Amino acid sequence: MYGVEASGAETERTAFRRAEKRYKLYKSQPTRSRKQPVVNRTDLSDVIDFLAVLESFERDGGTPEGIYRFECPGFALPIFCLKDRPGFYFIPCALTIEEQCYWIRQSLISFPQPPNRTNHTAIYGPISYLLTAVQNKKILVEAENSNVSLVDNNMLAPRYIFSETSLDAHVEGHDSCKSVSASVLLRKLRWSTLGLQFDWSKRNYDVSLPHNKIPNDLCLLAKKMAVPAMSSGEEFQPEAAIVNYFGPSDMLGGHLDDMEADWSKPIVSISLGCKAIFLLGGKSREDMPVSMFLRSGDIILMAGQARECFHGVPRIFIDDEHAENSDLLSQFSGEDDRCFMDYIKSSRININIRQVN
Ligand SMILES: O=C(O)CCC(=O)C(=O)O
Known part of the structure; x- marks a missing residue:
């Protein structure tokens, strides 16, 4: 989230920037005769759909060209990797619907609580x-x-x-x-930081800022999910997390997360709420990124070489056709849950957990 951003006209010319523009949401300005803005139709045919990959793998054991199933003894969920992006792991449907609801509640109730900082x-x-x-x-x-x-x-x-x-x-x-x-x-909530607090102005962790440890249940989840990206015998140590909150037209520009000491350790990144497009580029902004859908409950890991790859989220989908969050919304149908329902029907939350030292 907080990595170096290239600026100005230069970014317009990079392959990463062009991909961002391709998937970004564009709305026409309302006119006198047309009050509702028209949303651009984006060609999504190149976007990798890991849910479809999972379903077809479960049917016949096959995977599309460039994608393989990663074997991790003792890890219960299927994991997929990209042949040309070592260190990147996709765990589709990693969280049950109940777990997704739980983490959405935590993201809105507890994670923005002081001493955690928010925007x-x-x-x-x-x-x-x-x-x-x-x-x-x-x-x-x-x-x-x-x-x-x-x-x-x-x-x-x-x-x-x-x-x-x-x-x-x-x-x-x-x-x-x-x-x-x-x-x-x-x-207007855009981020909250858990555990060691990230200082956005200095672009570093400020250990002097008051903070609580990462909540134990999030810590346990991150440790469990990080296993495929850890060397054998090592355990992931969650020390900080950034929670990103995306509204309907928000995007997260291409960046690197480069403030942690040991890049061999993964970032564990959890998606909740509306579906999004994730771009995973290469070590240069000139490398053409691959695009993939991120759905509620998916988890990705970026470790080793993948930590050096530019990445970002150019689009979230809030329309009924693409948001794919109706199962989730039905969990928030009670009167007491109204504000969760109102929030998540047009929002996405990402919790990414890091080992800092
Ligand atoms: O929202 C996401 O899925 C990615 C978040 C991210 O890249 C970051 O916070 O560094």
Whole structure:
């Protein structure tokens, strides 16, 4: 997520950039006669569909040209690899629907909780219980005594707090006060960081920032899923995770994740929610990337040489035809789950877990 981005006209000319443009979502501007924007039809015929690969493998044991089944003794799920991208592993349907729901809930309830930082922390300071505030239609307003101070565990005291909607009039009358509804904050949530905190401005892990360990259940899942990419006898040590939240027209530009010490260790990357396209390039932006679908419950591993490959997410699909999240949505049909349903029907979440040292 945080790797070096090439800039300006130069990027337009690279093979990676051209692939991004090919898959990106383009919407026409609404006109007087046509209020609804028209979405471009993208040719998806070159996109590798690992669900179809899995289904055909289960039928007849075969795999398409360039893809092979990776044998990992004791690992229960089928794993597929690309012949020309060593160190890249695709585990389709790695999570059950119940597990996907669990991790979606965690991503929206616990992962953005302080001391974990989010993209909102730099603007508003620590924000607690965002999802509860969304459910209760609260708004975030400047705290009365909002001078920055430290509370327990070296954490910043909240500068903004959630308030009842009824206070809105009072807040709006106050010139210096920024107020924003919890639902807008949730929609604009782009990332949260777990475990060792990544400092986006310095592009490094800042071990001095307060943090909790990666939650134990996420740690166990990452260790279990990392096995195919680990040398025998070694165990993956999850120390940090970045949770990316994608709204309908968000994309993640081509980048490298190069801030961890040992690139032989995998990044364990979990997809949840709407289907997306993932581009896996080569060591240069000039290398033509391969494209593949990422569905809710898929897990990919990038280790060794694959860690040196540019990658990104140019598109998520929210339309009924392509999003493929109806099974997931049916799990959130209860009244209490309304905000999960509203969120995930047009969003994607990616949790990527790293060993830093
Ligand atoms: O969203 C994804 O599947 C990829 C995320 C990623 O590449 C990153 O966070 O570095």
